[in-house]
Amino acid sequence: MTELVTPSRPQRPEFRNINAFKDLPHYRLPLAGMVSILHRISGALMFLLLPFIIWLFDVSVSSEISFARFTALFNLGAGPLPGWFFKLVAWALIWSYLHHLTAGVRHLWMDINHAVSNEFGRRSAIVTLAVSLVLTAAFGAKLFGLY
Amino acid sequence: MSVNFGSKRIVVGAHYGLRDWLSQRITAALMVLFTLLVLAQVLFTHGPIGYATWAGIFAAQWMKVLTFTIIIALAWHAWVGMRDIWMDYIKPVWLRLSLQVFTIVWLVGCAGWAVQVLWRL
Numbered sequence: 001m002t003e004l005v006t007p008s009r010p011q012r013p014e015f016r017n018i019n020a021f022k023d024l025p026h027y028r029l030p031l032a033g034m035v036s037i038l039h040r041i042s043g044a045l046m047f048l049l050l051p052f053i054i055w056l057f058d059v060s061v062s063s064e065i066s067f068a069r070f071t072a073l074f075n076l077g078a079g080p081l082p083g084w085f086f087k088l089v090a091w092a093l094i095w096s097y098l099h100h101l102t103a104g105v106r107h108l109w110m111d112i113n114h115a116v117s118n119e120f121g122r123r124s125a126i127v128t129l130a131v132s133l134v135l136t137a138a139f140g141a142k143l144f145g146l147y
Numbered sequence: 148m149s150v151n152f153g154s155k156r157i158v159v160g161a162h163y164g165l166r167d168w169l170s171q172r173i174t175a176a177l178m179v180l181f182t183l184l185v186l187a188q189v190l191f192t193h194g195p196i197g198y199a200t201w202a203g204i205f206a207a208q209w210m211k212v213l214t215f216t217i218i219i220a221l222a223w224h225a226w227v228g229m230r231d232i233w234m235d236y237i238k239p240v241w242l243r244l245s246l247q248v249f250t251i252v253w254l255v256g257c258a259g260w261a262v263q264v265l266w267r268l
Contacts, residue, residue, distance in 0.1 A: 043228050047250075050225075050257045058264045061205055067198035101182070104175050111172065 031125035039103040042096035049093060056090075074143075087143055094139045099132040171227040174220035181217045202268065211265050218261045222254040 018024065029037065046053070059066040059073075074090070077083040106128050109115060115124075141147055151157055188204050189196060205214060229250045237243040 040228075040232060043225070044232060047225050047229055047253075050253070051260075054257055054261050054264065057261065061202045061264065061268055064198050067201070101179060105179065108172060108176065 030122065031129070032121040035103050035106070035125045035128050038099055042100045042103075045096045046093065046100065049089070052089070053093065084144075091136070091140050091143055094143070095132070095136040098135045098139070099128075102128045102132040102135075167227045167230075171224055174224040177220045178217060178224070181213065184213075205265065205268055211268070214265055215262060218258050218265075222258045225254055226250060 018027065056070065059070040061067075072078075073083065073086050075083050077086065106124050109124070110120075185204065192200055205211065230247060233243050233246045233250070237246060
């Protein structure tokens with residue numbers, strides 16, 4: 001019998017069933033994984049807020065009077081909720097749309113070019129995050145009246 | 148007529164996956180083009196955008212027809228995506244089915260509302 005000489009290695013953590021509370025807080029996701037899960041989260045957020053989006057479309061195009069209500073929502077608020085709250089919600093939706101769109105274009109690009117490699121995944125993930133965050137900042141600055 | 152028996156029988160499913168995958172991408176591409184179209188009209192407006200300019204974008208009949216197709220594309224796209232999420236995370240069949248039914252009701256309802264807003268204009 002020959003003994004296999006293996007250098008002793010530190011025990012690596014093993015993830016079989018990922019527990020949302022025990023594992024996820026210190027689960028190190030690569031950047032491409034971040035883009036992917038944010039793609040899902042942004043999509044789900046827009047799905048849940050779809051009635052709010054259509055309501056905004058409704059009041060913004062229906063008439064002069066409803067258009068005034070549309071602008072008042074963001075300037076004066078509605079009920080107990082102040083205007084900046086609705087601006088924040090709108091900003092979250094703007095981010096969702098921009099991230100979802102950029103990550104989606106990345107997907108299409110990968111489908112067309114068969115661009116499947118770790119390196120491309122990482123670099124395109126950085127580009128995706130950079131583009132969506134810069135655009136979100138630009139739209140947010142406009143929304144909150146910085147320019 | 149394609150042969151689907153004997154040694155030629157297709158045993159790898161009904162290719163529903165490919166249909167969903169492709170429709171999600173085509174609807175996505177349509178929505179990107181529509182976004183650029185609306186964005187261009189907003190950006191190339193001089194001065195502040197009031198009601199007349201904004202509603203004017205959606206006033207033409209061709210734009211209404213186009214927006215209508217985009218509403219359908221969005222509902223279809225969101226259905227494929229939400230179904231993926233439920234299939235990945237929700238394991239009890241009764242709960243998954245309930246959430247899928249809710250998704251369809253939600254999307255069809257929203258699409259109906261959006262269409263009404265569009266053609267009331």
